[in-house]
Amino acid sequence: MLAILYKEISGFFSSLVAYITIAAFLIVTGLFLFVFPESSILDYGYAGLDSFFNIAPYIFMFLIPAITMRSLAEERKDGTFELLATRPITEWDIVIGKFLASVAIVLLTLIPTLIYYFSVYQLGVIKGNVDTGAVIGSYIGLLLLGSAFVSLGLFASSLGKNQVIAFTIAVFLCFFFFSGFDSISQILSFQSVSSYLMAIGINQHYQSISRGVLDTRDLVYFLSFSAVFLLFTKTILGGRKW
Template identity: 70%
Template sequence: MLTIYKKELYSYLSSLVAYITIGLFLVVLGLFLWVFPDTSILDYGYATLDSLFSTIPYLFMFLIPAITMRSLAEEKKEGTFELLATRPLTDWDIVLGKYLAALTLVLFSLIPTLVYYISVYQLGTTLGNIDSGAVIGSYIGLFLLGGAFVSIGIFSSSITKNQIIAFAIAVFLCFFAFSGFESASQVLSLQKFDSILIGLGINEHYQSISRGVLDSRDLLYFLSFIVLFLLVTKTILGGRKW
């Protein structure tokens, strides 16, 4: 697994695609936080990063599929997966190595956003007038959200040889997993089943953690979600006939 992890991470960091993708992510996020009037921190009148933590999930829906789309699809297209299969590696080594490499890149994309926290911390009328506990909880929520989206991206990349198709499938699944269940509950109006449908979606658990409360049920949800998609991906690899 460590071998795959190092190989994938080196491949990401030696490619301009990763830098361009993360760069666009940070630029667009900066525009939402400081320029666009509806979401600008400067127009809020108080020290908060709510707009940051409400915007990043939707940017993640495009950033993470762009990172993961080549993970397995490129291996299948170029026929290099057979080389991996000849090495003393299990399917779990391959899946976890690629998953952790992509997740590390997502973490790298989040680190520069700490500049926004420092800026708001300094810009408050009273220095440090910001709920740091909620910010920490929100970052934990973002990391877990990123982990869930990466598992979706790895799965999507495992079912096709085309990176664009893998990207499109991952974007759709990320969007549906984040807000699709909540939207379905509003459309279907299933009364007592509304809360169950909403609970199946990622957004409900992300919002809960973002309030600074680490509930074991939310952590278990994210862990189960990630394991489920990785398990399905491993099953697909196990039944490969490439």
């Protein structure tokens, strides 16, 4: 599993696509945070990173599928998955290794955004007048959200050999599980059903953690969500192997 983890990370950063993807994420979030007047923190009147944490999930819907689309689809297209299947490793080793590698890449992508926090920290009328607890909670929520999207991306990548199709399916799944259930709940008039549907979706749990409150229910949700789709991925790989 560690060999697969190292292989995935080194393979990702050995291509120009990796740096373009990360640079695009930083540029887009920077524009929303400091340039565009509708979301610029310079026009807020208070120190906060709300606009960054509100826009980041939607950028993740495209960034993470771009990271995961080649993980399994390329292995099957190039015939290297059959080589992996003959090695003394299990499907779980393959899935968990690729999952952890993609999550590590997401984490490495988020680390440079800490400059946004230090900028807000310094720009406040009162230096340091920023809710650090909420920022930490939002970063944890964003990492958990990224992990959930990675599990969806790996699942989409396991369905076929075409990376473009894997990317498209992953984007759809990420959008549906993040916003789809909220949209459906707004259509329904039954409050109990609407609340249940919103609880199934990712957005409600992400917003809860972003407030700086680490509820065990939200943590269990994200861990269970990722585990379920990793199980689906492992099942598909097992079927392909046989």
